[in-house]
Amino acid sequence: MFNxxxxxxxxxxxxxxxxxxxxxxxxxxxxxxKILKNRVRQYFQKNKNHSPKVLAMVxxxxxxxxxxxxxxxxxxxxECNLIKKHRPKYNILLKDDKQYPYxxxxxxxxxxxxxxxxxxxxxxxxYFGPYASMQTVKGTIDIVQKIFKIPLCRRSFPDDxxxxxxxxNYHIDRCFAPCIFGKIFKDEYRKIFxxxxxxxxxxxxxxxxxxxxxxxxxxxxxxYEKAAALRDKISAIKNFEEKQKVxxxxxxxxxxxxxxxxxxxxxxxxxxxxxxxxxxxxxxYRIDAAKYLEPTEFLSDFLKQYYAESDYIPSEIxxxxxxxxxxxxxxxxxxxxxxxxxxTVPQKGYKKSLVDMVKKNAEISAENYRISGLxxxxxxxxxxxxxxxxxxxxxxxxxxxSYDISNIQGADNVASMVVFVNxxxxxxxxxxxxxxxxxxxxxxxxxxxxxYRRFRHAKEEENLINKGEMESIKAKFLxxxxxxxxxxxxxxxxxxxEIMESIDVDVPVFxxxxxxxxxxxxxxxKDGEVSLSPTDSVFRFIVNVQEEVHKTAIGYHRNKRSxxxxxxxxxxxxxxxxxxxxxxxxxxxxxxxxKNADISELEKVIDRLSAKNVYEHFNSEG
Numbered sequence: 066m067f068n069x070x071x072x073x074x075x076x077x078x079x080x081x082x083x084x085x086x087x088x089x090x091x092x093x094x095x096x097x098x099k100i101l102k103n104r105v106r107q108y109f110q111k112n113k114n115h116s117p118k119v120l121a122m123v124x125x126x127x128x129x130x131x132x133x134x135x136x137x138x139x140x141x142x143x144e145c146n147l148i149k150k151h152r153p154k155y156n157i158l159l160k161d162d163k164q165y166p167y168x169x170x171x172x173x174x175x176x177x178x179x180x181x182x183x184x185x186x187x188x189x190x191x192y193f194g195p196y197a198s199m200q201t202v203k204g205t206i207d208i209v210q211k212i213f214k215i216p217l218c219r220r221s222f223p224d225d226x227x228x229x230x231x232x233x234n235y236h237i238d239r240c241f242a243p244c245i246f247g248k249i250f251k252d253e254y255r256k257i258f259x260x261x262x263x264x265x266x267x268x269x270x271x272x273x274x275x276x277x278x279x280x281x282x283x284x285x286x287x288x289y290e291k292a293a294a295l296r297d298k299i300s301a302i303k304n305f306e307e308k309q310k311v312x313x314x315x316x317x318x319x320x321x322x323x324x325x326x327x328x329x330x331x332x333x334x335x336x337x338x339x340x341x342x343x344x345x346x347x348x349x350y351r352i353d354a355a356k357y358l359e360p361t362e363f364l365s366d367f368l369k370q371y372y373a374e375s376d377y378i379p380s381e382i383x384x385x386x387x388x389x390x391x392x393x394x395x396x397x398x399x400x401x402x403x404x405x406x407x408x409t410v411p412q413k414g415y416k417k418s419l420v421d422m423v424k425k426n427a428e429i430s431a432e433n434y435r436i437s438g439l440x441x442x443x444x445x446x447x448x449x450x451x452x453x454x455x456x457x458x459x460x461x462x463x464x465x466x467s468y469d470i471s472n473i474q475g476a477d478n479v480a481s482m483v484v485f486v487n488x489x490x491x492x493x494x495x496x497x498x499x500x501x502x503x504x505x506x507x508x509x510x511x512x513x514x515x516x517y518r519r520f521r522h523a524k525e526e527e528n529l530i531n532k533g534e535m536e537s538i539k540a541k542f543l544x545x546x547x548x549x550x551x552x553x554x555x556x557x558x559x560x561x562x563e564i565m566e567s568i569d570v571d572v573p574v575f576x577x578x579x580x581x582x583x584x585x586x587x588x589x590x591k592d593g594e595v596s597l598s599p600t601d602s603v604f605r606f607i608v609n610v611q612e613e614v615h616k617t618a619i620g621y622h623r624n625k626r627s628x629x630x631x632x633x634x635x636x637x638x639x640x641x642x643x644x645x646x647x648x649x650x651x652x653x654x655x656x657x658x659x660k661n662a663d664i665s666e667l668e669k670v671i672d673r674l675s676a677k678n679v680y681e682h683f684n685s686e687g
Contacts, residue, residue, distance in 0.1 A: 228244070
């Protein structure tokens with residue numbers, strides 16, 4: 066048994082990682098420490114300065130374990146890996162852990178190519194980025210193609226030079242067509258791709274100067290078409306340059322700028338990527354598990370998790386505040402990059418202006434989120450009010466439950482309950498049922514069983530809560546619904562109303578009826594059909610509910626059936642594979658029915674030899 070006082074006494078005075086577990090054994094927090102004994106003991110000391118997050122976490126700790134490391138850097142790396150693996154509740158979790166895209170130019174090849182890549186490799190190619198999105202990469206490559214008229218086809222050079230005709234891009238002046246023999250030589254081809262690299266690096270002034278010199282020479286030699294093409298290329302580069310925000314053309318260190326804004330319930334973080342003196346992209350995060358963290362603590366956790374996932378480490382990181390463990394994190398990142406990574410909290414100048422701009426964007430993100438939340442809440446309140454009005458309900462249907470039965474010719478009878486709260490699916494409240502009292506395809510009786518069991522469970526939980534034997538937050542069938550929608554018509558409705566009357570439950574019930582094309586037609590109550598227009602928002606909501614409950618029931622049925630088929634006594638019979646097993650179980654409904662069948666009945670489903678094997682397996686003596 067875990068003895069907290071003894072375990073705290075035995076903590077080593079060494080660096081390492083500590084792992085907090087709840088009573089169910091789940092990992093709820095992972096942290097690293099320079100001295101494990103000092104850091105872990107702090108959590109369990111009475112301290113009025115503990116943050117709400119720490120107080121909440123400690124109240125849920127049942128036991129802890131730890132891993133000793135040789136250095137604090139090793140502890141930091143292990144901490145990052147464990148957080149990524151277990152995603153503990155009380156660590157901040159960045160939902161977007163994808164690798165960001167780069168533009169790759171294969172100057173290491175005889176005939177270079179340009180394309181998107183999600184990984185950095187030491188292969189001699191040049192990489193540009195990272196970019197915030199695929200759209201940005203595609204847009205940049207498209208601009209490069211338009212300016213430099215490079216081939217984007219799948220032809221391989223030099224193998225495909227002189228093979229076949231040039232494509233349409235050549236004829237509409239979108240490609241310089243290296244596929245035409247003698248049109249362009251390797252040195253000239255490679256020179257164009259080095260110009261592209263210069264362009265992507267932001268060296269636009271030198272590129273424009275070189276192109277201007279070439280244009281002047283072409284014009285002097287009366288090569289007017291060539292001069293005009295160079296003029297158009299210069300113009301395109303200038304137009305592209307104007308669209309990019311130039312931060313400082315003289316300071317071209319790759320920099321990430323990170324700022325954030327904390328409100329009462331969320332933290333909104335922004336990262337702007339500055340490459341070659343220009344902002345090339347941004348990334349936004351909303352983190353709801355960090356609301357009780359101190360700013361320096363949040364920054365430390367954010368930096369570790371973000372850069373643990375990132376392929377690219379910049380030379381400089383601008384921050385709005387000092388970060389705890391700055392020296393350690395800088396050393397870790399420097400080791401990954403292979404050279405020093407500087408953290409800066411600028412106090413003045415263009416760097417301070419840049420951090421302020423990024424922080425302003427974080428504040429705007431917070432405001433937009435607040436406004437969108439208000440609009441969403443307004444929309445949901447509106448739909449519940451419209452449902453109440455249309456169905457003439459006495460109360461707003463805050464919690465709506467919907468039920469559907471699924472089986473194949475009565476086999477694997479199951480039901481599903483889906484829940485909508487304030488017009489939104491609440492998947493944590495979904496429940497599935499295996500039908501126990503009904504054999505064969507009788508949806509009415511199956512629906513009665515499900516409704517009876519659902520309200521019986523609710524009554525049992527209510528009694529336990531009143532006795533103090535259960536916390537209300539742990540109840541699975543409370544609160545009761547304000548409205549029930551059945552996937553079925555008049556027969557389903559009548560059977561459910563009958564069982565609800567017998568158990569003295571008074572909740573409005575409607576059936577969701579379909580037309581002859583199996584599409585939602587509307588609702589039916591004990592008083593008849595409710596008229597709904599296909600353009601009505603209530604009708605659209607009903608369609609969504611019916612699709613959701615049907616999809617959930619079908620999914621649960623398939624899962625149950627696949628498990629039953631996967632694990633069966635039939636697997637022991639020679640010649641009975643997955644397909645024949647499925648046919649037998651679908652037709653006979655159960656292994657017991659197959660056991661009771663004679664050969665003639667089995668031969669109606671599978672071939673004679675297989676039928677004989679099945680019969681003899683179940684009927685052989687001894």
